Amino acid sequence: MSYRRQIGPTAAFFIYLVVGLFSIACLLPFVFIITGSFTDESEIIKRGFALIPQKVSYSSWVMLYHDFKRILNGYLVTITVTVLGTLISLLVTSLMAYPLSIPTLRYRNVIAFFAFFTMIFYGGMVPWYIIVSRVLRLRNTIFALILPYTINAWNMFLLRNFFRTIPKEIAESAKIDGAGDLRIFTQLILPLAKPGLATVGLFIALGYWNDWWLGLMFVENHRLFPIQLLLRAIVSNVQFLRSSTAAAIASDASGIIPLEGVKMATGLVTIGPIILLYPFIQKYFVKGIVVGAVKG
Amino acid sequence: MEKKHSEANLRTSRVQSVFRELRRNKALYLFTVPGIIFFILFNYLPMFGIIVAFKDFNFIQGFFRSPWVGFKNFGFFFKSADAWVVTRNTLVLNSLFIASSLVLQIGFALLLNEIRNERFKKITQSFMFFPYFISWIIVSVFTYNFFHSEHGALNRLLRSLNMPTVNWLSRPQYWTWFLTLIYDWKWTGFGVIIYLAALAGINEELYEAAEIDGAGRWAQIRLISIPLIMPTAVVLTLLAIGRIMISDFGMIYGIIGDNAMLYPTTNVIDTYVYRALRQLGDIGMSAAAGLYQSLVGLALVLGSNLLARRFSEEGALF
Numbered sequence: 001m002s003y004r005r006q007i008g009p010t011a012a013f014f015i016y017l018v019v020g021l022f023s024i025a026c027l028l029p030f031v032f033i034i035t036g037s038f039t040d041e042s043e044i045i046k047r048g049f050a051l052i053p054q055k056v057s058y059s060s061w062v063m064l065y066h067d068f069k070r071i072l073n074g075y076l077v078t079i080t081v082t083v084l085g086t087l088i089s090l091l092v093t094s095l096m097a098y099p100l101s102i103p104t105l106r107y108r109n110v111i112a113f114f115a116f117f118t119m120i121f122y123g124g125m126v127p128w129y130i131i132v133s134r135v136l137r138l139r140n141t142i143f144a145l146i147l148p149y150t151i152n153a154w155n156m157f158l159l160r161n162f163f164r165t166i167p168k169e170i171a172e173s174a175k176i177d178g179a180g181d182l183r184i185f186t187q188l189i190l191p192l193a194k195p196g197l198a199t200v201g202l203f204i205a206l207g208y209w210n211d212w213w214l215g216l217m218f219v220e221n222h223r224l225f226p227i228q229l230l231l232r233a234i235v236s237n238v239q240f241l242r243s244s245t246a247a248a249i250a251s252d253a254s255g256i257i258p259l260e261g262v263k264m265a266t267g268l269v270t271i272g273p274i275i276l277l278y279p280f281i282q283k284y285f286v287k288g289i290v291v292g293a294v295k296g
Numbered sequence: 297m298e299k300k301h302s303e304a305n306l307r308t309s310r311v312q313s314v315f316r317e318l319r320r321n322k323a324l325y326l327f328t329v330p331g332i333i334f335f336i337l338f339n340y341l342p343m344f345g346i347i348v349a350f351k352d353f354n355f356i357q358g359f360f361r362s363p364w365v366g367f368k369n370f371g372f373f374f375k376s377a378d379a380w381v382v383t384r385n386t387l388v389l390n391s392l393f394i395a396s397s398l399v400l401q402i403g404f405a406l407l408l409n410e411i412r413n414e415r416f417k418k419i420t421q422s423f424m425f426f427p428y429f430i431s432w433i434i435v436s437v438f439t440y441n442f443f444h445s446e447h448g449a450l451n452r453l454l455r456s457l458n459m460p461t462v463n464w465l466s467r468p469q470y471w472t473w474f475l476t477l478i479y480d481w482k483w484t485g486f487g488v489i490i491y492l493a494a495l496a497g498i499n500e501e502l503y504e505a506a507e508i509d510g511a512g513r514w515a516q517i518r519l520i521s522i523p524l525i526m527p528t529a530v531v532l533t534l535l536a537i538g539r540i541m542i543s544d545f546g547m548i549y550g551i552i553g554d555n556a557m558l559y560p561t562t563n564v565i566d567t568y569v570y571r572a573l574r575q576l577g578d579i580g581m582s583a584a585a586g587l588y589q590s591l592v593g594l595a596l597v598l599g600s601n602l603l604a605r606r607f608s609e610e611g612a613l614f
Binding site (some may be wrong): 007012015016018019020022023024025026027029032033036044045047048049050051091092093095096098099100102105106107111114115118120121122123124125126127128129130131132134135136147148150151156180181182185206209210211212213217228229231232235236260263264267270271274278279282285286289290 | 317318321323324325327328330331332334335337338339340341342343344345346348349353355358359404407408410411413416419420421422423424425426427428429430431432433434435436437438440441442444446447448449451452455481484485486489490493513514542545546550553566569570573574579582583586587589590593594597598
């Protein structure tokens with residue numbers, strides 16, 4: 001590396017500048033909603049959102065605090081769906097991916113094609129909707145938010161690629177010692193595949209955490225709204241907010257309810273956990289993207 | 297007679313050999329069963345469900361007993377002005393996404409690759425990657441904050457500069473570009489990871505040899521880095537072209553929602569199908585539009601994969 005000729009100082013300065021500015025631009029929207037949540041409602045109504053508000057107010061957060069039950073319920077739905085969904089999905093996906101990683105298994109390619117075909121052909125939203133809601137009758141149940149995402153071919157092949165990196169001699173020698181496939185899988189392969197399981201598990205968990213599509217399609221009952229769908233209802237439906245009992249408590253002396261500010265505050269509450277976990281989980285995603293991009 | 301007999305024998309022995317294999321590795325094949333069941337329920341049953349595109353579907357008679365109507369649903373869809381508009385919007389938006397992300401992702405990967413301060417590189421790269429982790433609903437909160445006609449930060453900025461404000465949420469012509477901007481904001485950091493990995497895979501000796509031959513850093517980027525990440529770029533682009541008929545529903549519907557004033561440029565096939573299904577309840581026609589999308593999509597995937605394979609053995613998806 002050291003003997004590589006460096007780029008000139010002027011060019012280097014511009015490279016740092018462009019990269020620095022773009023990376024700040026990537027975070028700028030977050031700063032806007034943070035300051036937006038602390039902006040006085042009358043300022044938002046009269047002048048609009050700004051990077052730096054003129055009049056700071058906590059009333060959005062007060063309103064959110066009094067509306068906490070609804071947010072908490074959304075959080076509970078999302079946490080349940082994410083935890084349960086990730087566990088079921090990781091179990092089903094790894095059980096299917098492991099046999100497909102064994103080069104001596106004769107029909108592995110038949111099964112792999114069965115999974116692969118779902119990547120290139122899609123029956124479409126309409127029959128999928130009818131099957132899930134009318135045939136499987138998952139509408140307005142928590143399972144509608146979990147089961148449709150249990151397995152997807154992309155995650156399955158990603159995990160298979162991780163399993164393939166485990167030397168096959170490990171399973172072979174255990175087999176000679178008389179161990180069954182189930183024991184080899186649970187006691188030898190899974191512990192060795194931990195980094196791969198963590199990576200794929202995090203992709204699955206992020207998918208569940210950020211999802212609102214399944215809720216939009218299959219859930220009408222507000223008590224089953226995941227946090228993302230709740231946020232959508234709060235942002236796009238003024239009635240949803242006004243009906244809240246917290247609205248009366250949080251309105252200031254002049255009777256202004258912080259309807260705009262609370263949208264920003266709610267948005268922040270839904271990404272809080274991701275911001276906190278980001279420094280720790282980032283590297284797993286980077287690894288997964290690199291492994292996945294090499295061979296899909 | 298004898299030939300038939302031996303053919304039958306061959307078949308039974310083949311069946312026997314299948315069963316022998318299944319029995320020998322019983323546990324391993326059983327492992328795949330739950331996954332196969334989920335694929336059947338949520339992927340394969342809907343594939344057979346596309347027969348509703350050829351039926352006058354109603355929930356009382358269901359899949360099998362609803363009357364057949366041939367291609368009538370397709371006729372309705374293709375005769376409407378919407379068929380052309382949603383196809384065009386899908387193709388225009390996806391083409392812009394593909395072209396702009398190609399340039400930006402490669403560009404930023406090359407720039408980051410020149411940065412010698414590891415700490416700066418690490419921090420800026422994490423900032424760029426962060427939008428990938430955010431749901432489209434949060435992104436819609438951002439767009440609300442920026443573009444809202446009365447409270448939006450953009451109009452506040454324009455007012456403070458004594459410039460006329462614009463009613464952004466009712467001007468479809470801008471949203472082709474806003475959506476492209478938002479797409480790149482969300483995906484640049486993701487793509488940079490792939491291209492940085494490709495750059496890291498380039499043999500260091502190539503640069504050393506170029507150095508000895510007197511090539512400066514710019515020449516090295518132009519003659520070594522760019523040509524050697526091209527295979528990755530071509531393959532990723534071909535795969536994206538294979539999916540050009542499909543939009544990210546969460547993105548478009550999350551940001552635009554039911555704002556009909558923006559439909560002229562932002563209504564794509566996926567949002568059209570959704571609205572026809574959920575808001576109009578026209579099941580037959582929405583299924584027809586969906587099947588049209590799936591079939592054209594399949595042809596494009598197969599075609600682009602063929603090209604990707606011709607381009608590089610490694611790059612083909614299958």
